Amino acid sequence: MTTIKKAQEEVADYDKKYGWDDDGAEYITIHMTEELGEIARRILRHGGYKKERFDEKELAEEITDLLYLTLKLANKFGIDVEKEWDGDMWCRYEKKVNRLK
Template sequence: MSELQKRLRRFDRERGWDGVRPEHTLLHLLEELGEVARELLREVGYKEGEAQLTGELADVGLLLYKLADQLGIDLEAAMLEKLAANEARFPLPESREAMARYLERNDED
């Protein structure tokens, strides 16, 4: 388990928040993800105001790590394993070609 997950577990336990069920953590995570969307719209100028993306993304990350901990998943280890699988699944030449096609299509819009 990562140090971040250990620290989050201690943080919640000290405050009595360790009784929150995983499904409620997921709801909080989705709520925070919506806040990231709103801040991103501010960042690109679609909405008024100064974007606060850093804090909102941190909230999403913390809740994702908390959910993983509640489910008994070492998120850092899982992500490293998934990244290794993705590196094998998406080799460089083919991936670069696919990205070039994507950029060409989006430049046409």
């Protein structure tokens, strides 16, 4: 099973192999918005707003593209996403929910 840490290492290895580890944070972020747009298009198809064929596999691929870039951006800043996930992330989320009660 791939852990978040392993996935983050795979992204770093892949980027280094193809010389993409020098990509600037601003370009990674812009690329993330492109991928989010691709996700949005699939969701608009799913809801019938876009009269195009919805393909769940395509949605899965676009979500994964965004995950790859999220991990790539984290690598750029030396952020250990698994540590953040296992750390106080759920505590922060619980606080958000509790603020709404």
